[in-house]
Amino acid sequence: MMAYKQVALIGLGLIASSVSHAIRRAGLPIRVSGHARTQKSREEARRLGLGDIFDTAAEAVAGADLVILCVPVGAMEGVAKEIAAHLKPGATITDVGSVKKAVVGAVAPYMPGHVHFIPGHPIAGTEHSGPASGFASLFDNRWWLLTPDRQTDPAALSNLEEFLLALGAKVDKMEAEHHDLVLAVTSHVPHLIAYTMVGVADDLSRVTETEVVNYSAAGFRDFTRIAASDPTMWRDVFLNNKTATLEILGRFTEELFALQRAIRTGDGDQLFDYFTHTRAIRRGIIEAGQDTAQPDFGRIVTRN
Numbered sequence: 001m002m003a004y005k006q007v008a009l010i011g012l013g014l015i016a017s018s019v020s021h022a023i024r025r026a027g028l029p030i031r032v033s034g035h036a037r038t039q040k041s042r043e044e045a046r047r048l049g050l051g052d053i054f055d056t057a058a059e060a061v062a063g064a065d066l067v068i069l070c071v072p073v074g075a076m077e078g079v080a081k082e083i084a085a086h087l088k089p090g091a092t093i094t095d096v097g098s099v100k101k102a103v104v105g106a107v108a109p110y111m112p113g114h115v116h117f118i119p120g121h122p123i124a125g126t127e128h129s130g131p132a133s134g135f136a137s138l139f140d141n142r143w144w145l146l147t148p149d150r151q152t153d154p155a156a157l158s159n160l161e162e163f164l165l166a167l168g169a170k171v172d173k174m175e176a177e178h179h180d181l182v183l184a185v186t187s188h189v190p191h192l193i194a195y196t197m198v199g200v201a202d203d204l205s206r207v208t209e210t211e212v213v214n215y216s217a218a219g220f221r222d223f224t225r226i227a228a229s230d231p232t233m234w235r236d237v238f239l240n241n242k243t244a245t246l247e248i249l250g251r252f253t254e255e256l257f258a259l260q261r262a263i264r265t266g267d268g269d270q271l272f273d274y275f276t277h278t279r280a281i282r283r284g285i286i287e288a289g290q291d292t293a294q295p296d297f298g299r300i301v302t303r304n
């Protein structure tokens, strides 16, 4: 028996709309309520049938057993402040922000003592945003990380885990600070590198005109896909995961200099060994079921 009868989604973009579709796909007897900042998004969400959409976040969370904050990291505090007085006693509040320590700092101070705040982050996404970008299978076989602390109520935690499993996700738990370091390595710095590389190519395109676009090889095309991600979301990620991002960027720069030196000195063995090692990491990701070995990352596969 699912513990939640009503789930409120605050923010109605890629992640929230995917949650709504996944709830429906699982056939869960849950009423979905929701709110987005702009009238345009709220109307689109209504047209798409994502749930009962309200003009204010306060109305959307009224009566909800679970509230999921699906807004950019920088908007979490304002939303927490707005909904605090309207939360149902005993409700669980979670979020999907890509950074955890800063979100805990922004949200926890506003949470009343009669609710359970359990921060979270689905390791699933695309470069698309908005209410129409979601799909039911987004979380299938993806990790949904939770960062409970010692005060977290075990029953509330297990109810949330059960719900996330029903959406198709796998659940793991870790400390907020550790989460931010891990994600700086696996997501945040790679995005920064993609943004930089596309910026470099853009500079170059002024020299070579359309060649950069016309002769884009797979590696560069993948960078452009990542660099097309939502600017608000990613600005907020870097502003709120400063320490871990700068730490990993420092290490990245050291490795880059080492490879630069190997190229300059013609040290083919070093390059070959390095690339052999990184290839093994890719195999590990595929074996863990977190990506496909198909050409082009199996991107042609249809969504449902």
Ligand code: NAP
Binding pocket: 010, 011, 012, 013, 014, 015, 016, 035, 036, 037, 038, 039, 041, 042, 057, 070, 071, 072, 073, 075, 078, 079, 096, 097, 098, 099, 121, 122, 123, 124, 125, 126, 127, 128, 129, 130, 131, 230, 233
């Ligand atoms: P998105 O598609 O851009 O949607 C963001 C939603 O938040 C929009 O509905 C927006 O409303 C709403 N919003 C923004 N400020 C708001 C406010 N002050 N009050 C109420 N609603 C507000 O974003 P997303 O990709 O779903 O990302 C949402 C969260 O998930 C972010 O914290 C992000 O870090 C995290 N996340 C994203 C991914 C990914 O790959 N995209 C993966 C994992 C986690 P309007 O449309 O009306 O402006």
